[in-house]
Amino acid sequence: MVMLEVQVSQMMHSAVGSYLEPESEAIHQVNIAWWIDETRLNIEPRWQSVGGRILQATQMAALRPFTLSKSLVSGILGLSPSEPLPEFPNCSSMNIMLWNCRGAGNKIFRRNFKEIIRTHRPDVVALFESKVLFSSMGLFFNNLGYTASTIVDPVGRVGGIWLLWNPTQVSVNAFVANQQEIQATVHRKDYEDWVLAAVYASPNPRIRQALWEDLEDTAGSMSKPWLLAGDFNEIGGQNERRSFSQNTHQSRNWKFTGNINRCGLTDLGCTGPKFTWTNNRKGMANTMERLDRALCNEDWRTMYPENPGSSSHIF
Numbered sequence: 001m002v003m004l005e006v007q008v009s010q011m012m013h014s015a016v017g018s019y020l021e022p023e024s025e026a027i028h029q030v031n032i033a034w035w036i037d038e039t040r041l042n043i044e045p046r047w048q049s050v051g052g053r054i055l056q057a058t059q060m061a062a063l064r065p066f067t068l069s070k071s072l073v074s075g076i077l078g079l080s081p082s083e084p085l086p087e088f089p090n091c092s093s094m095n096i097m098l099w100n101c102r103g104a105g106n107k108i109f110r111r112n113f114k115e116i117i118r119t120h121r122p123d124v125v126a127l128f129e130s131k132v133l134f135s136s137m138g139l140f141f142n143n144l145g146y147t148a149s150t151i152v153d154p155v156g157r158v159g160g161i162w163l164l165w166n167p168t169q170v171s172v173n174a175f176v177a178n179q180q181e182i183q184a185t186v187h188r189k190d191y192e193d194w195v196l197a198a199v200y201a202s203p204n205p206r207i208r209q210a211l212w213e214d215l216e217d218t219a220g221s222m223s224k225p226w227l228l229a230g231d232f233n234e235i236g237g238q239n240e241r242r243s244f245s246q247n248t249h250q251s252r253n254w255k256f257t258g259n260i261n262r263c264g265l266t267d268l269g270c271t272g273p274k275f276t277w278t279n280n281r282k283g284m285a286n287t288m289e290r291l292d293r294a295l296c297n298e299d300w301r302t303m304y305p306e307n308p309g310s311s312s313h314i315f
Contacts, residue, residue, distance in 0.1 A: 094170070094188070097122040098198060098230050100292065104162075105132035110140060117144055123169045124186065126198035127162040128231060130154055134162055150174040150182055161200050172196075176218075180211040183218065195222065199230035205252065208233060212259040219263040222297060228265065229294035231276075232256070236267075242275060243287040265295040 073085060097120060101109055104127060116122075125146060130137075134151045141149070146164040150172070154160030163182045165172045176183035176197075183197045197215070202208045215228070234256040235241050260267070275288035 094124075095120055095122040096124045096126075096196065096227075096229070098126040098128070098292075100128045100200075100231050102129045102131070104130040104137055114144070123166055124172060124196065125162075125164045126182070126230065127164070128160065128198075128200040130160045130162055131157045148172065150177055150184065152177050152179055152182060155179070159200065159202075161198055163198055176214075180207070181214070185224070192225070194225035194227065197226070197228040197230075199228055199232060201231060201233040203233055209255075209259075212263075215263050216259070219265075219297070222299070225299040226265075226297040227294065228296070231292050233291055235289050235291065236260075240275075240290040241287070242289075244284040245287065260295060263295075264297055266297075268294040268296055270294070 070085065071081065074081060074083065077086070079085070097116065099116075101113075103109060104113075131154060133153050134149070138149075141147075141164055145166045145168070148165050148167045150163045152159075152161045159179050161177075161179070161182050163172070163174065163184065169188070171187040172184045173187070174182055174184040180201055181197055181199050183195060185193055186196050187193050197218075199211070201211055219226075235253055236257050237253050238250075270293065275290050276292040277290075278286065278288045281287070
């Protein structure tokens with residue numbers, strides 16, 4: 001199973017307080033406006049009576065005063081204490097999940113998908129290699145809140161891209177949809193629009209090159225932040241491959257890197273396993289490669305400057 005999760009976030013200063021039932025569990029998201037060196041949080045659990053019920057109150061706040069953080073930022077930017085800090089677009093967290101599920105019509109997929117949604121709560125989901133028609137799964141996704149979609153069904157049991165989203169959280173307008181990509185503009189109220197390309201590149205080099213020609217045409221006219229993520233079915237060099245056999249496709253690797261450069265894209269890197277594909281053979285016959293990645297254009301990097309929350313995670 002390969003899942004690529006892209007998390008987009010800009011951290012904002014806040015203090016968070018909550019009341020918990022005894023023995024209950026909670027996840028706190030604490031945002032910091034300016035990422036300077038290191039930020040420490042003071043977390044104070046205490047018991048309080050609320051409406052006659054004894055509950056645990058957890059208060060979290062930044063140890064460093066906001067005025068000091070502002071002073072440090074002003075010094076780094078060369079601003080006087082009286083000058084306001086520059087405004088950046090509202091970029092609170094948004095999770096996008098892309099999963100090469102290799103079959104979506106079984107109980108194992110349904111169970112794993114529900115658990116992933118419960119844990120990561122993505123606003124947008126792209127699934128590849130479903131091996132079944134979307135019509136057989138529509139009600140399942142609707143019940144989980146993903147009631148809007150753009151679908152490219154597999155041909156037989158080969159390929160397929162399903163792009164799903166929760167319309168109460170985000171609006172997605174697809175303008176390209178074929179067997180190798182779905183490209184869509186993502187809109188969220190009070191946020192800057194950006195473009196997502198969910199990519200599932202063909203294993204056929206000739207067909208795959210046609211994808212890159214389309215992407216290069218798109219890159220020439222792209223005026224928005226652009227994120228491309230998924231299975232590109234190619235590696236950029238020997239460091240993205242582990243095998244006892246020699247890599248005889250160096251020219252293909254150079255071509256892949258050239259395609260990325262001509263589109264003006266940057267690899268976001270990843271956390272998690274270094275390799276995302278294996279031939280499942282044993283011993284010296286085993287080969288592992290990094291075929292899944294997330295790429296972005298310069299507008300995306302400007303939208304999220306030096307932001308440790310903008311990254312991809314491979315599971």
